Amino acid sequence: MKVGEGLGDKLMSPGEAVGRLVKDGDLVALGGFTVSRNPMLLVREIIRQGIKDLHLAVHSQGQALDLLVGAGCVSRLELAYAGTGRFAPTAIRFRRAVEQGQLQVEDYSNQHMSLRFLAGALGLPFMPCRSGLGSDVLNKQGFDPGLRGQGHIPPHKAIVSQNPFSREEDPVVLLPALTPDVTLLHAQYVGDDGTVRIKGLTFLDLEQARAASRVIVSCEEIVPAAHLRADPDQNSLPPFLVDAVVHAPYGAHPTACPYFYDYDPRHLSLYRQQAQSDQAFGEYLRQWVMDLPGQEAYLAQVGIEDIMRIKANSVLGYAPGLDRR
Amino acid sequence: MKVGEGLGDKLMSPGEAVGRLVKDGDLVALGGFTVSRNPMLLVREIIRQGIKDLHLAVHSQGQALDLLVGAGCVSRLELAYAGTGRFAPTAIRFRRAVEQGQLQVEDYSNQHMSLRFLAGALGLPFMPCRSGLGSDVLNKQGFDPGLRGQGHIPPHKAIVSQNPFSREEDPVVLLPALTPDVTLLHAQYVGDDGTVRIKGLTFLDLEQARAASRVIVSCEEIVPAAHLRADPDQNSLPPFLVDAVVHAPYGAHPTACPYFYDYDPRHLSLYRQQAQSDQAFGEYLRQWVMDLPGQEAYLAQVGIEDIMRIKANSVLGYAPGLDRR
């Protein structure tokens, strides 16, 4: 049996996976974190398919978020942070969309989003915490109060109430669970039975996947299931939580996929420049998304020189000595 | 540097670790699950030191629980399950102690205990869930209501209240966090920096450790930290959450330590017989605990024949073909 055949119907092209599993208006969670393991190939496909009115829920997201927002696919966003560290301390198209009033935004903290996805993953209705007491993260609401309780918007952003297990005054924050329609992840390995293995930090990927109704995983390699099942302590998700597997070498570029490649400083700098103006960003979208339906063509345009520059040392996980200025 | 020296003061004999870190009246959590990775060597040391009035908190525990209860070290117990599967469908000394009114018991479910330890690990005051609605697990209280809110006993066993994020009637269970004074674990590996690696299922060990004020880890092997840090995805706890490391080969016997040894059917059957009567159990305690302060003497008494019988196949993790009747 050819590797991948065991996946049967679950093995999809990017077009099939997005076309079948992502709908206009969906609540979508993006895996990864700022400059690592963003599901870039899947996000470019969403843009090409012209999917609209998405409601995104993320913790700290960078490149995938900014591209989706910039392309006009997103109407609502719940987030803790939008940026790519030194390359864009604030995600550029996100910033512009918010300042121009094109995006409804609800701010939470990273722990808030973590616990909200965890609640969704555990099937719990909410989660208590103590973060944000006294802050505007709890005091101010971004979403129109008239929309609360409708569609994907919970009836309260958060509730501050008394800890019922304390006899002293003890306020706690209650946060509503997040249950995305679909979660998009990029992993290093998927077995040909659908088992997923993420190497390095898992961020919130596992909670986001377990909280979702549908899960699309793009991956660097599809490998024999027997290899993954020989060391199941290292695996991340069982097959029956994965709806579509997309074979996507360099599918997180220009963000990093540890042990395969580093983030691409030249591309992230190029993006930073082009994202500054509407016109240049339109050009970026045309050049890097709309005109490049296939990953081979995309990688050819990145160029072998940069592909080799960012190639990770397979022991260290990153590209040592990479010029990151 | 000799392996283990890097641990400095953290490397302790069983006597030191228990003597310094376990006190009369402590709230103690036991790692492992029924017949796997019970911290047996540490528990035998607690019995030898005559520590009393412990308040145990466990999910599904078997051998370690039963020995501690049988030896009279435990006054209170919060648990979901006490047994060792086919060897003792109900833990024998536990059953006797409860039937004779020697033990205060509060019953929860396994998910309840999981979430209570998770809440403790995350520093959250409580956790919501839906398990047990309508059952006597929530309707009946084991602990004397007059003791609620004192010492380690939370003011409520659980609270059923309305989900504040639902506009329909939607009862949820709120469970108080568990924050043990000390958690006892048995792991396969500890690095000589204190990093812990558990192979196979982790049960609730990690949540129990992170919820605790103090942590004692006994382990099969102390290995160079560099080995564990070369593959940190597989590690379980960082050094700064571990107070004492006890080098304890076969420290989980007669329960299993996957990849090192299987559970010992002959010893568990012997225990089952001796635990049936007070006199025979007293004999077991004398023969296997009080008179055997050192692990070498204990293993000599188990005998090389049984040690070899239960030796795990290091690929499969258990002893294939072991006679388990």
Add this chain to the structure above:
Amino acid sequence: MSERYTDKEMMALAAGRLVKDGDVLFAGTGLSMLAATVARRVHAPRAVVFFETGGIDPSLEELPLAVADPRVMVGTAMNSGLIDAFSLLAHRRLNTIAFLGAAQIDPYGNINSTCLGDYHHPKVRFPGCGGACDAASLAAGVILFMQHDRRRFVEKVDYVSSVGWLTGGDSRRRAGLKRGGPIAVVTNLGVLRFDDESKRMYLAEHYPGVTPQEVAEHTGFALDIGRGQEAAPPSQRELDTLRQEVDPDRLILGPPPA
């Protein structure tokens, strides 16, 4: 078809027949392991087994004797812990079916695995609800194993460790449990199911050689036996799979038929 078989064999096979392809099975050990494994090999190849301890879809080359047996950690899709396992149990996208056993059961499938007598001064203490309470609350369905006798099938259990249909009708849903509930009780005499409306137990199948009256006599509450059909005896393929592949050492099956 005239081959002899034991009660345990019939129970394992009767329960296995209730498994649907694609089900995600929350298994204990004992008979539930046999039922799940035989179902996968005979008619439900895409059913998946997982354990509350965190072992998800193991290869099960040897039968585990406890849910924490190292044998549940081998060849799995992933090894995790209780938090992850209970996350799967409750998952809205999975048809999770749990196999549970108990000391007592009432007409609505509420079960007791905690104690006989008063909870505070029990005559007999059992191990406690463990993960059964969670499975009974959260799974999409529950299949129960019971030895069929009047002291176990009682009008009212001494302690409700794990809820079934509570007091029947829609009482389970009103208590806040959104899905699930017992599907069937598999005993050494037959298979009992629950009325769609009243949620009270009735006899659905009696095994070959067992009469509906015998079942009623072994039940400590009034049991509707009017709907009882005779169960199909084990097929040769079922028996062969169970005996030769699933439990060749008869660790759980016990002595072969006399």
Add this chain to the structure above:
Amino acid sequence: MSERYTDKEMMALAAGRLVKDGDVLFAGTGLSMLAATVARRVHAPRAVVFFETGGIDPSLEELPLAVADPRVMVGTAMNSGLIDAFSLLAHRRLNTIAFLGAAQIDPYGNINSTCLGDYHHPKVRFPGCGGACDAASLAAGVILFMQHDRRRFVEKVDYVSSVGWLTGGDSRRRAGLKRGGPIAVVTNLGVLRFDDESKRMYLAEHYPGVTPQEVAEHTGFALDIGRGQEAAPPSQRELDTLRQEVDPDRLILGPPPA
């Protein structure tokens, strides 16, 4: 001691001096990475660094440029994710110290990293609070980095992304935050601390060559400068460690002193 040094070098070292041996440091990237790393090498060898992304105690052979940089996953004690990282941040047994930066700060150390102007119609949108809100709420202490200018040091921030001492006094505790609060603000001009009672910011140290008056002039609210002492200049060992070991490529330090 007459060697020249840049503002960034002084800031990294001034913050590093605030680290105590055994502290568990919740680091962002940028200056906080330099401060944590130089402290470990100079005077706090048992301090440990971890990241909200789940990288715990990495070897940091190369400087990460983001908390999700693959360089935070190498040589760690363990790799996990956000849930575990925030569990450490809040842990009662750990003296967790967080390094944070922001766009605006008020006299009580409340900071804004969300927006300028009205939240619903912001003039400028920033990335959001990320994990800073959590660190400010849950860590045992917070060290803040700020560029010192009047538009950033304001009487009232436009949006409180992460709380400091709130309105001063015991208002933080009354809001439900059991521990923590800002310890110091490290700027390009000096180090500010908070009054034990009022919790209002005051000048604790001005760098060599900076006068207390200059600090006051660059602060957009009334600042007590009466307690200001001159900071010790960087020692040769501090500078050598920072320049030769911690950031030899000056990825974060930027241009060397002119």
